[in-house]
Amino acid sequence: MRVFVLAGEPSGDRLGGALMAGLRELQPEVQFDGIGGPLMEAQGLSSQFPMQELSVMGLTEVLPKYFHLKRRIAETAQAILDLRPDVVITIDSPDFSLRVAKLVKEASDIRTVHYVAPSVWAWRPKRADKMAKVIDHVLALLPFEPPYMERAGMECDFVGHPVVGEPKATEVEIVQLRAEHDMGDAPVLLALPGSRRSEVERLSDVFGAALQDFLIKHPDMRVVIPTAPHVADLVREKTASWPGNPVVLAHEDAETAASHKRAAFATAELALAASGTVSLELAASETPMVIAYKFSWLTYKIMESMALIDTATLVNLVSETRVIPECLGPACLPGNIAQALSDVRANPEAQADAMRVTMERLGQGGEAPGLRAARAVLSRLTAG
Numbered sequence: 001m002r003v004f005v006l007a008g009e010p011s012g013d014r015l016g017g018a019l020m021a022g023l024r025e026l027q028p029e030v031q032f033d034g035i036g037g038p039l040m041e042a043q044g045l046s047s048q049f050p051m052q053e054l055s056v057m058g059l060t061e062v063l064p065k066y067f068h069l070k071r072r073i074a075e076t077a078q079a080i081l082d083l084r085p086d087v088v089i090t091i092d093s094p095d096f097s098l099r100v101a102k103l104v105k106e107a108s109d110i111r112t113v114h115y116v117a118p119s120v121w122a123w124r125p126k127r128a129d130k131m132a133k134v135i136d137h138v139l140a141l142l143p144f145e146p147p148y149m150e151r152a153g154m155e156c157d158f159v160g161h162p163v164v165g166e167p168k169a170t171e172v173e174i175v176q177l178r179a180e181h182d183m184g185d186a187p188v189l190l191a192l193p194g195s196r197r198s199e200v201e202r203l204s205d206v207f208g209a210a211l212q213d214f215l216i217k218h219p220d221m222r223v224v225i226p227t228a229p230h231v232a233d234l235v236r237e238k239t240a241s242w243p244g245n246p247v248v249l250a251h252e253d254a255e256t257a258a259s260h261k262r263a264a265f266a267t268a269e270l271a272l273a274a275s276g277t278v279s280l281e282l283a284a285s286e287t288p289m290v291i292a293y294k295f296s297w298l299t300y301k302i303m304e305s306m307a308l309i310d311t312a313t314l315v316n317l318v319s320e321t322r323v324i325p326e327c328l329g330p331a332c333l334p335g336n337i338a339q340a341l342s343d344v345r346a347n348p349e350a351q352a353d354a355m356r357v358t359m360e361r362l363g364q365g366g367e368a369p370g371l372r373a374a375r376a377v378l379s380r381l382t383a384g
Contacts, residue, residue, distance in 0.1 A: 001027050001029065001030045001031070001086050002030070002031045002032075002033070002083065002084075002085040002086055003020075003023060003030055003031070003032055003033075003034075003085055003086065003087055003088075003089060004032075004033045004034045004079075004080050004083060004085040004087070004088045004089070005019070005020060005032055005033075005034040005035075005036060005040065005045065005089045005091065006034045006035045006036070006076065006088070006089070006090045006091060006093075006096075006097060006100065007034075007035065007036045007037065007040060007051060007091040007092065007093065008035070008051060008054030008091075008092065008093030008096050008097070009051070009054065009092065009093060009195065009196065010037060010195045010228055011092065011195070011276070011277045012036075012037075012051075012091040012092040012093060012115075012116075013036050013037030013038065013039045013040055013051060014039055014162055015091050015092070015115055015116065015162055015370075015373075016036050016037075016039065016040040016043075016045075016089075016091050016115075017036075017039030017040050017042060017043055017370075018039075018162050018165070018368070018369065018370025018371075018373070019089065019091075019115065019370050019373045019374055019377075020032060020040060020043035020044070020045070020370075021043055021370055021371075021374075022368070022370040022371035022372070022373060022374030022375070023374040023377070023378070024043065024044075025371060025374070026371075026374055026375065026378055027378065032044050032045045033045070033046075033048075033079070033083055033085065034047070034048065035047050035048050035049065035051055035054070035076065036051055037051045037052075038254045039254060042254060048075070048076065048079060049072065049075075052230050053068070053069075053072060054069070054072070054093055054096050069095075069096060072096070073096060073099045073100055073103070074103070076100045077100050077103035077104050077107075080100070080104050080110065081104065081107055081108055081110075084108075084110065085110065086111070086381065087110070087111045087112075087113055087377065087381055088100075088101065088104060088110055088111070088112050088113065089113045089114075089115055089377065090112070090113070090114050090115070090135075091114075091115040091116060092115065092116040094114075094118055094127075094131075097114060098114070098130075098131060098134060098135070101114070101134040101135055102133075102134045104134075105133070105134045111136050111137070111381060112134060112135050112136050112137070113135070113136065113137045113138070113139065113377055113380075114131070114135045114137075114138050114139070115138075115139040115373065116139070116140075116141055117138050117139075117140040117141070117142070117145040117146075117148065117149055117156065118131060120148050121144070121145070121148060121308065121309065122307065122308055122309045122312075123303060123306040123307050123308055123309075124306055125148075125308070128148055128149060128151070128152035128154075129152050129153075131152065131154070132149075132152040132153040132154050135154055136154065136155060136380075137154065137155040137156070137157075137376075137377070137380050138154050138155070138156040138157075139156075139157060139159050139373050139376060139377070140156055140157065140158045140159065141158075141159070141160070141161045141162075141362070141369075142158070142161070142314075142317075142318060142362070143158050143318075143361055143362070145158065146158055155380055157373075157376040157380075159363075159369050159372040159373040159376055160362055160363025160366060160367075160368075160369035160372055161280060161362040161363060161369060162369045162370060163277070163280040163281055163283075163284045163359075163362065164284065164359055164362050164363050164364040164365075164366075164369065165363075165368040165369055165370070166262075166281075166284065167262065168262065168266065168285075169259075169262035169263045169265070169266035169267075169285075173259050173260075173262060173263040173266075174263045174266055174267050176263070177249075177260055177263035177264060177267070178267065181224075181247045183222050183224075183247070186220060186221065186222040187220055187221050187222070187269045187270075188221065188222050188223075188224050188264065188267050188268040188269060188270075189211070189214075189218075189221040189222065189223050189224070189244065189268065189269065189270050189271070189272070189341075190224055190225075190226070190264060190265065190268040190270070190271035190272070190273070190282075190287065191207055191211065191223055191224070191225045191239075191242075191246070191271075191272050191273075192225070192226065192271060192272065192273035192274060192278050193207050193225075193235070193238075193274055194274040194276070195227070195228050195231065196231070197230075197231055197234055199274055200227075200231050200234050200235055200238060201234070201238070202294050203274055203292070203293070203294055203332075204235070204238035204239060205238070206292070206294060206332055206333070206334055206337070207242075207272060207292070207337070208238075208239065208241065208242045208243075209334035210272065210292075210334040210335075210336075210337035210338045210341070211223060211242055211243055211244060211272070211338075212242075212243050212334070213334055213335060213337075213338035214337075214338040214341045214342060215243045215244050217342060218342070218345065221244060221269070221270070222244055222245060222247070223242060223243070223244030223245070223246040223247070224246070224247045224249065224264050224268065225239060225246055225247065225248045225249065226249040226250075226260065226261040226264050226265075227248060227249065227250050228250065228257075229250050229251070229252050229257070232248065232250030235248055235250070236248050249261065249264055262285075265281065265282065265284075265285035265287055266285050268285075268287050269287075269288070269345070269348070270287070270288055270289070270290075270341060270344060270345050270348070271287050271288070271289040271290070272289070272290050272292060272337065272341060273289055273290070273291055273292075274291075274292065274293055275291050275292070275293035275312050275313065275326070275328065277314065279291055279313050279314050279315045279324065280314050280315065280358065280362070282315075282355075283315045283354075283355035283358050283359060284355075284359060286352065286355055288344045288345075288348040288350075288351045289315075289324060289344070289351070290324075290325050290326075290327065290337060290340040290341050290344055291312070291313045291324055291325070291326045291327070291328075292326070292327040292328070292332050292337050293312070293327075293328050293329070293332060294328075294329070294332040295329055300329040300330070304329065310322075311324075311326060312326060312328060313326055314358070315351075315354055315355060315358050316354070318357070318358040318361050318362065319353075319354035319355075319357045319358045319361070321353075321354045321357075323350055323351050323354045324351060324354070325340040325343065325344065327340060
């Protein structure tokens with residue numbers, strides 16, 4: 001069996017790595033081709049080009065790289081057509097993934113699976129109808145998504161979110177992390193300004209200013225910044241002047257990096273994070289949080305005009321609450337963020353029930369999502 005897997009950012013790499021491990025468990029002789037990061041490469045993938053080339057977010061941010069991305073789309077589609085895999089699995093990154101799928105479908109009958117349903121419940125609902133023209137099967141992370149996909153004509157399975165299956169930090173890992181970075185017993189504040197270079201560039205200054213305000217009232221806290229190797233140098237540069245004697249956690253070895261991140265999340269009392277799937281990782285570690293994100297003016301205005309929901313945080317959506325404070329777009333200001341952090345630190349238990357419900361609804365306690373996703377791919381492939 002031959003599978004082409006395509007991911008464009010770290011969250012997709014995590015999904016891809018777990019899915020590939022699941023496929024290998026069910027089909028030991030499976031062969032992989034495609035594009036991915038270190039976790040997918042650890043499962044035997046030799047990426048066609050660096051995954052980071054695809055980690056671009058925002059309408060205006062994509063424009064300068066348009067022609068390069070268009071060339072990569074054509075190259076990727078041609079590679080699939082040349083390889084003739086049994087199935088193509090694209091993971092998130094819809095602007096890239098679905099354009100590749102379109103070219104593949106125009107020239108072949110190769111089966112296409114897309115992992116992570118588009119958030120049509122949030123904005124641009126007609127995307128599902130457009131997607132159905134090039135995608136056969138969708139793997140959904142959120143339990144309420146399958147009806148949206150099936151209504152548009154695609155097969156869809158809720159497979160659970162991988163965050164529920166990720167290992168918890170051990171006490172040894174936490175002690176080692178604190179000792180290695182001379183943290184003592186200081187309370188930890190996580191700062192997570194994103195995994196893309198564009199996010200780090202856009203958010204670092206406002207996060208730093210917010211922490212400056214917050215730490216005046218809470219000088220006991222130590223700032224810890226887990227980040228990915230491909231943005232580590234930029235993060236160090238942008239956070240060098242931050243208060244709180246910040247510790248940047250970045251390691252080239254994937255296993256060590258994962259251990260450090262687990263320990264940081266587990267020991268943290270509070271987190272300031274960019275909007276995205278990181279809110280679910282924080283919920284899994286029961287870390288109270290504030291979510292903040294700053295878009296370009298044009299991107300924000302376009303998204304605001306199309307929004308169908310009143311929150312961008314997945315914990316709020318899945319738990320059907322609004323307990324996670326957000327500072328988004330024009331509200332992404334240092335004063336707003338600092339006040340939200342103070343409010344959460346004063347009452348961290350306010351988020352506990354929402355985080356617990358979120359994990360339950362995402363599949364905690366069931367079969368590992370990567371294996372569940374692999375089983376869904378194989379089951380639908382055989383049925384087809």
